[in-house]
Amino acid sequence: MQIIKIANLSKKVKNHEILKGINLEIDEPGIYGFIGRNGSGKSVFFKTLVGLIVPSAGSINIFGDAIEKGKFPKDLGALLDTSGFLKQYSGYRNLKILASILNKIDDVEIKNILELVGLDSNDTRPVSKYSLGMKQRLGIAQAIMENPKLLILDEPMNALDESGVEDIRNLLLDLKAKGVTILLASHNSEDIQLLCDSVYKIENGELSIVS
Numbered sequence: 001m002q003i004i005k006i007a008n009l010s011k012k013v014k015n016h017e018i019l020k021g022i023n024l025e026i027d028e029p030g031i032y033g034f035i036g037r038n039g040s041g042k043s044v045f046f047k048t049l050v051g052l053i054v055p056s057a058g059s060i061n062i063f064g065d066a067i068e069k070g071k072f073p074k075d076l077g078a079l080l081d082t083s084g085f086l087k088q089y090s091g092y093r094n095l096k097i098l099a100s101i102l103n104k105i106d107d108v109e110i111k112n113i114l115e116l117v118g119l120d121s122n123d124t125r126p127v128s129k130y131s132l133g134m135k136q137r138l139g140i141a142q143a144i145m146e147n148p149k150l151l152i153l154d155e156p157m158n159a160l161d162e163s164g165v166e167d168i169r170n171l172l173l174d175l176k177a178k179g180v181t182i183l184l185a186s187h188n189s190e191d192i193q194l195l196c197d198s199v200y201k202i203e204n205g206e207l208s209i210v211s
């Protein structure tokens with residue numbers, strides 16, 4: 001089944017055309033990089049893919065299903081920003097609350113995912129006490145915890161230290177080896193070069209293939 005099919009996708013806010021007639025088809029699992037200057041439209045593009053932003057025109061299909069507003073696509077995990085966590089609760093409690101929506105994974109799996117991204121699963125401190133890098137790791141844990149077949153990651157290495165970057169690179173390559181498709185927006189050319197099978201550029205809201 002086709003993984004992603006995007007046809008003529010546009011997003012206009014007032015007179016500003018943020019995305020202009022984007023077409024993209026992804027048929028093969030792999031890691032797809034998205035590069036582009038600050039403000040070029042990468043985050044808006046990703047948010048549109050998951051139904052958080054409603055396009056002005058065009059269509060998006062993920063695993064054959066049309067994306068609709070507010071209906072998060074199944075088999076999809078996303079890291080779009082890490083500000084959505086409930087700051088008064090621990091990382092574990094946050095993931096548990098999110099996991100209770102679909103009820104696909106149990107407590108042991110949640111703890112394993114936390115350890116996988118380098119967080120202490122027994123840490124009871126609230127997220128308000130987390131460093132930026134820890135929040136980023138928690139965001140990655142949230143994105144991957146339900147074993148999605150498609151993963152959309154907006155700058156996942158933000159605020160990570162060197163070993164964190166190395167851990168997450170390896171994690172993404174492991175997921176790719178398991179057949180997961182990953183869309184990765186990054187400003188880090190090393191991440192793009194090391195990880196991506198194909199690279200796209202967004203420039204002034206238009207998408208083109210780089211390699």
Ligand SMILES: Nc1ncnc2c1ncn2[C@@H]1O[C@H](COP(=O)(O)OP(=O)(O)OP(=O)(O)O)[C@@H](O)[C@H]1O
Pocket residue numbers: 013018036037038039040041042043044045
């Ligand atoms: N919710 C919104 N409503 C209106 N305009 C928005 C909204 N979010 C982003 N924009 C505008 O859309 C354009 C693209 O922003 P976007 O965040 O997608 O860029 P980006 O490529 O992700 O940038 P960066 O590399 O800095 O993360 C910018 O001009 C921004 O001001």
